[in-house]
Amino acid sequence: MMRFVWATLLLVLALPARADVEIQEITTPGGINAWLVEERSIPFTALEIRFRGGASLDSADKQGATGLMVSLLEEGAGDLDARAFARETESLAASFNYRLASDAVRISARFLSENRDQAVQLLRDSLIRPRFDDDAIERVRAQLLSSLRSDLKDPRAIAAKRFAAMVHGNHPYARPQDGTIETVTALTRDDIVAAHQGALARDRVYVGAVGDIGPDELSALLDDLLGELPETGAPLPGPAPVSLDGGTHVVTFDTPQSVAVFGQPGINRDDPDFFALFVLDHILGGGSFESRLMQEVREKRGLTYGVYSYLVDKDQAQLWQGSVASANDRVAQAVQVIRDEWKKLRDGGVTAEELQDAKTYLTGAYPLRFDGNGPIANIIVAMQMEGLPVDYIATRNDKVNDVTLEQVNRVAAERLDPDRLTFVVVGQPEGLDQTAD
Amino acid sequence: MLRLTAFVLALYALAFPALARDNVTSFSLDNGMDVVVIEDHRASVVVHMVWYRAGSADEPPGSSGVAHFLEHLLFRGTENLAPGEFSSTVARNGGSDNAFTSYDYTAYYQRVAADRLGLMMQMEADRMVNLKLTESDVSTEREVIIEERNQRVENDPSALFREQKNAAQYLNHRYGVPIIGWRHEMEALDQAKARAFYDRYYSPNNAILIVAGDVQPDEVRALAEKHYGPIPANPDLPERARPQEPPQMAERRMVFRDARVAQPYVSRSYLAPERDSGAQERAAALETLSEILGGGATSVLNETLQFDQKVAVFTGAYYGGTSLDDTDFSFIVVPAPGVTLEQAEAALDETLATFLETGVDSEQLERIKMQMRASQVYGRDSVESLANRYGRALTQGLTIEDVHDWPDILQSVTAKDVMAAARDLLDRRRSVTGYLMGEEVTQ
Incomplete structure (x- = not known):
């Protein structure tokens, strides 16, 4: 009886919650590729645009140029100065959000169907x-x-x-992706114009749209929106070194609570062991109360409010x-408990029960991510940047469920690397064995 | 424009207009538990929440932080569930869970596949009455909340400043005491204090059940009657009357210095009335006023201090209208390099004085109303934020009707209403002004 209930449960949860997450792949007449999910029940559209590159395009002496450029996009455009642009946006109740990431420029737009053309x-x-x-630049x-001055005093x-x-x-x-006080102070308008030319180009653009819009409308919209961008942008950087000495490095800072970040080498998403490591990370410290780190550091010992681990898969470097x-x-x-x-x-690897619990959680939590037009637009644009196929949503939980105990424990033995697990601790830690710098 | 979130004064509940009312159903169980069902059938997901009409402002003096401490302890086991078993069961069912505490409420929630709703109710009903704790779990959890205070407050001079400033704003009301608690009182929290708060406030007649997502009201009613229905009402539930704030007669000022402050700023707050059930007009005018003065890129403070005078790098206005008792309306000005806090404050006062003379720009008012209308459309995209909106309202003295009326009341606010509210509010005698600064430099 129990076995039957269990099987049913897995079957139910393995299905994506939104049966109607039906992605349409579009190529516009102008040659722009986009993914669309039509969702007509609410009269607005969430549009997510990403340009690969982002802060990683900045040279050392111009660090922060792309970030300053991105912050200036809404500060005056075409015939409108910054104030007029803001007034127009507000009067349409549209919202445009321009953000910098280490590997991308991210633009999140949200606009009503009733004034879509004007918003676009x-x-x-x-x-x-x-x-x-x-x-506006000044x-x-x-x-x-x-903000950079504040960062200098934020642990x-x-x-x-x-x-x-x-x-x-x-x-x-x-x-630092936003640059330093020195580099940002020295940036000129020419640097900002160059950053714009380099970062926003058609050879690196990805688009996800979700909402009250059909493929033909979206196609026309995108050719109009992006068609006049330059064909190519600045060259992307090559692979980044990942150098981890396994030490514990202290930055002395006068504050009552020490803040630590730690890491070891990670994994590429196209590695055959990716899903095994993903499951392993969940068991280790992947954001749930049930993780080993949370149980050992917080629940048993009360040493922290939160301890987490996560896989960082940048375009040119992978960290854990x-x-x-x-x-x-x-x-x-x-720090000692985490190292242990x-x-x-x-x-020792994980137990069969831990693996089963992790699979149930991860496969159940996945459909919960698809909870609105904005979140879905984010997911489908990220999938494109990762090079994932359009049917990934339907197969992703199978990949989690296919991870075997043998595989996850082999990956634990091969990939967990305590000798390279490196800590940076900021504060005034007491009794910590630290590495001399 | 850069978003200087570090400077935002507080995370006030945003007063979004409500959902079209036909998606919301409400009823009460025989034991007095209120139930709200918000249907959204786009995904087979459900959010299950229980809100208690008890928060940090309901704590007895000397036990600050006990409401939040109890919230943590509710994950530490019952007569039927081992410590941690609640969350691990949610996780084993593919869901996620958490809880939060504020001045006027404590809420627990799970997000899970819709067919798991009954199990969530069974466990939440269990911990409403069957809490069972060990001394060692209680003392470990006290360490956790002290580390939480370290992380949220002690390590952040802005948070310490806000704490001091709230204490100065509220002479008599518990809104002047931090939700997480004063450190020395947190260190003295124990099982008896947590248990006393639990016995006093955790009962179905002091709780609101909110279920949002892919559910039918009839199905929710049947499950709620099964799981929550058998729990008897608490006949001794006290009336919710907290010490109220006396009229403020004199302006209060403070300077907070900390070596970790890199960017000084000035903050000014005024005591203000909150949204009252059946009489939300004044609050709607204040809500609109906060948008006009400091709500966005074209707000009066932004235009004047950032664009025209170039004396600020960031400005904002905030109104915490959803509140059980009197609340506050506040401003922040982060000065540009070379501008002192005194100059920034003078520029703020001058801008407010000019505004009181010149009045509301009608085009700006139209833009704000358009955005408020649009937020009814955008708001429908997140069923969880809708659920939170009802939870906050119902634990803070409002009714479902009030939530439904709010968008129309906001739309009917006139320039005259806004100016009347502004004139009433902006009296320096009812204000607190705080400077957050780095250490004094001595030669």
Whole structure:
């Protein structure tokens, strides 16, 4: 009886929750590829546009140029200065969000069906005809510098910056994506124009659209929106070094709770062991209360409010990272418990029950991600950037369920690397064995 | 424009207009438990929430943080579930769960496939009455909440500043005490204090069940009667009357210094009335005022201080209208380099004074109303945020009718209403001004 219930449960959960996540692949007459999910029940569209490259396009002396450029896209375009552009956007109740990531420029747009054409014209101007007016540059530069100054005194930002600098050598990944006070202060309008030319091009654009729009309408919309962008952009960087010495590095900072980030080498998504490692990471520290790190560091010992691990799959480097924060007099113990768990998992592997629980959770949680037009647009654009096929949503849970105990434990033994597990701790940790720098 | 989220004063409940009312059904169980069902059949997913009309402002003096501590302890086992078994069962059913505590409410929720709803109810009903704790679990969890305070507050000078500033704003009301608790009182929290709060406030007649997603109201009613129905009402549930704030007679000012502050700013808040059931007009005018003065790129403060005078890198206005008792309306100005906090504050006051003279720009008011209308469309995209909207309203003195009326009340706000609300609000005698600064530099 129980066995039957279990089988039924898995069957139900293995199906994507949205039976109507039906992706249409489009190629516009102008040659732009896009994925569309028609969802007519609410009269708006979520449009997600990504350009590969992002902050990794910046050279060392111009670090932050792409970020400043991205922040300026909505600060005046075409015939409208920054204030007029904002007034127009607000009067249409559209929202355009322009963000920088290490490997991409991400644009999230949301607009009503009733004034879609006008909203798209505004968005188009911001992408194709940004003004980069001098007063806007200075205003946004001041905001960016304010934020960079704050980062210098934020233990999380300090930890992330130090970790990246230690791991990635001279690659752009080693540098803060928004630049430094020095580089941002020195950026000129020409640098911003060059960053715009380099970052927003048709050879690197990905589009996901979800909502009240059909394929023909979307096709015309995209040719209008993106057709005048340059054909090619700046060259993308090559592979990044991943150098991890296995040490514990301390950045002294006067604050009561130490913040630690840690990491070891990760895995490429197209590696045959990817799903086994993904499941393994979930068991280790993948964001659920049931993870080993959460159980050992928080639930049993009360050493932290949260401890997590996660796979970082950038275009040019793969890491397996994590974070924890503990009071200065307790962080040494937290670090030791994490190191011990790393070894224990490598040597002892996971149990059949842990594997089954992880599969049930991961396959059940997957459909819960598809909870709105915006989230679905995000998922389908990310799938394209990862090079995943259009039927991936329907097969993804099978890939999780196909992971065997033997495979996950082989991968644990091969991939978990306590000797390269490297920590950066920011704070005033007590009793911590630290690596001399 | 850069989003300087680090400077945002507080995460106030956004007052989005409501969903078309035909997707919402509500009823009560015989034991007094209120039930709200929000249907959204786009995905076979359900959000199951239980909200208690009890938050940190309901705590007894000296036990600050106990509402939040109890929220953590509800995951530490019952007579029927081992410590951690609640969350692990949710996870084994492919769902995720969590909980949150505020001044006026504590809420528990799970997101899970729709056919798991009965199991969620069974477990949530169990921990409404069957909490069972061990001393060692209680002391470990106390360490966890102290690390949570370290992470959220002690490590962040802005959070310490906000805590001090709230304490200055509220002389008598518990809104002046942090939700997470004062550290010295958190260190003294124990099982007896948590148990007392639990026995007093956790009962079906003090709870609201919200189920949102791919469900039918009849099905929810049957499951709720089965799982929550047998729990008796608590006849001793106290009336919810907290010490109220006296009229503020004198302006209060404070300076908070911390070496970790890289970007100083000035914050100003005023005591303000909240949304009252059946009488939300004044709150709607204040909500609109906050949008006009500091809601977006074309707000009065943004236009004046960032674009015209170039004395600020960030400005904002916030109104916490959804609140059980009197609330606050606040401004923040982050000065541009070379501008002192005194100059930034003077520029804020001058802008407010000018606004009181010149009044509302009618085109701006139209834009704001258009955005409020549109948020009814966009809001339908997230059933979870709809569920939160009802939960917040119903635990903070409002009714479902009030939630449904709110969009129309917002649309009917006139420029005259806004100015009347502004004149009433902007009285320095009822304000607190705080400066957040780095350490003084001595030569």
